[in-house]
Amino acid sequence: SYREDGHGAAAHDPQMMLTLLAYAYSVGERSSRQIERRCREDVAFRVICANQAPDHATIARFRARHEAAIAELFGGVLALCARAGLIEVGVVALDGTKLAAAASERATRTYEQIAAEILKEAAAIDAAEDELYGDARGDELPEGLRTSGDRKKRLREAKQALDAERAAKAKPIPRQRAKRLAECKRRLEQDLALERHVIAEHDAWRRRGIASDGSRRMAGHNLKDHPLPEQPAGKINLTDPDSKNLKTPRGWVQGYNAQAVVSADQIVVAAEISTEAVDSPNLEPMVAAACAELGAAGIDDQPGVVLADAGYWKNDAIEAVVGRGIQTLIAPDADKRTQPRPGRRGGLY
Numbered sequence: 001s002y003r004e005d006g007h008g009a010a011a012h013d014p015q016m017m018l019t020l021l022a023y024a025y026s027v028g029e030r031s032s033r034q035i036e037r038r039c040r041e042d043v044a045f046r047v048i049c050a051n052q053a054p055d056h057a058t059i060a061r062f063r064a065r066h067e068a069a070i071a072e073l074f075g076g077v078l079a080l081c082a083r084a085g086l087i088e089v090g091v092v093a094l095d096g097t098k099l100a101a102a103a104s105e106r107a108t109r110t111y112e113q114i115a116a117e118i119l120k121e122a123a124a125i126d127a128a129e130d131e132l133y134g135d136a137r138g139d140e141l142p143e144g145l146r147t148s149g150d151r152k153k154r155l156r157e158a159k160q161a162l163d164a165e166r167a168a169k170a171k172p173i174p175r176q177r178a179k180r181l182a183e184c185k186r187r188l189e190q191d192l193a194l195e196r197h198v199i200a201e202h203d204a205w206r207r208r209g210i211a212s213d214g215s216r217r218m219a220g221h222n223l224k225d226h227p228l229p230e231q232p233a234g235k236i237n238l239t240d241p242d243s244k245n246l247k248t249p250r251g252w253v254q255g256y257n258a259q260a261v262v263s264a265d266q267i268v269v270a271a272e273i274s275t276e277a278v279d280s281p282n283l284e285p286m287v288a289a290a291c292a293e294l295g296a297a298g299i300d301d302q303p304g305v306v307l308a309d310a311g312y313w314k315n316d317a318i319e320a321v322v323g324r325g326i327q328t329l330i331a332p333d334a335d336k337r338t339q340p341r342p343g344r345r346g347g348l349y
Contacts, residue, residue, distance in 0.1 A: 023045070093261070099257075107254075109237075288324075313333075
């Protein structure tokens with residue numbers, strides 16, 4: 001956003017900002033600070049931003065403010081590709097890849113671990129305050145103000161200092177006495193009205209709380225049992241709560257499972273982010289997303305064949321896709337397996 005009154009720096013062109021984000025993300029640069037740095041050092045980035053080099057805060061605010069509009073551009077680009085005749089939906093392929101989040105696996109905790117850390121931190125704080133304050137609370141008045149006599153003495157000393165200061169200065173010209181009296185009367189009436197209102201409200205509250213036997217004690221209330229909430233299961237990452245700890249061929253990664261459906265012309269027709277550790281739950285949702293995106297782009301034909309690897313094998317999901325009239329070609333086993341999977345014989349397998 002920018003100001004329309006002429007103040008502030010000149011606004012960056014939204015098309016330039018969008019192109020900058022799209023290119024940066026396509027080359028794997030997602031940090032707004034690193035994008036700013038490359039706008040000064042990288043030739044491709046400098047060409048896109050015409051040597052303007054927007055700062056990282058501007059880049060981050062642009063992305064956050066226009067996140068929904070940026071997401072809608074996927075459908076617009078897909079429609080443009082469809083009008084150009086670049087999309088053939090006879091055969092599409094589905095695959096996924098694990099993307100690392102900006103979070104460490106060491107920041108992942110269970111509910112019990114988080115509770116234990118909170119209690120440990122609270123105990124450490126209590127111990128430090130006990131050492132600092134001893135038996136005191138820590139918010140006591142300083143020496144010289146703790147007793148009523150000390151406070152009166154301090155007030156008398158302050159009054160004497162003020163009187164001496166006033167005596168050394170010229171006396172101000174007094175205002176009209178009638179106006180001062182009128183202002184005092186107005187303030188007193190205002191305070192009195194507020195006090196009467198508070199008393200009336202309190203009396204009304206007490207009348208509503210009189211017991212059924214007419215006594216002046218408050219009537220009792222039926223207390224409801226409040227059961228303890230269920231303890232959450234699983235783990236959560238304190239840095240990026242949406243990410244999950246996912247297994248990859250090279251070990252574990254804290255991140256996301258990115259899914260994409262691609263046409264034979266290498267045009268991405270659907271893309272989603274999942275936190276499922278395996279790919280099979282994404283088969284039917286990704287095919288449905290591809291059909292929806294193609295329909296929004298003006299392509300009435302749905303895919304005829306869906307290709308996927310063995311990670312997407314799941315009977316219910318395959319049957320759901322076949323129920324749409326779409327043939328599925330999925331390897332039941334990875335090429336490294338020499339024997340059928342345990343419990344999988346006959347049928348689709």
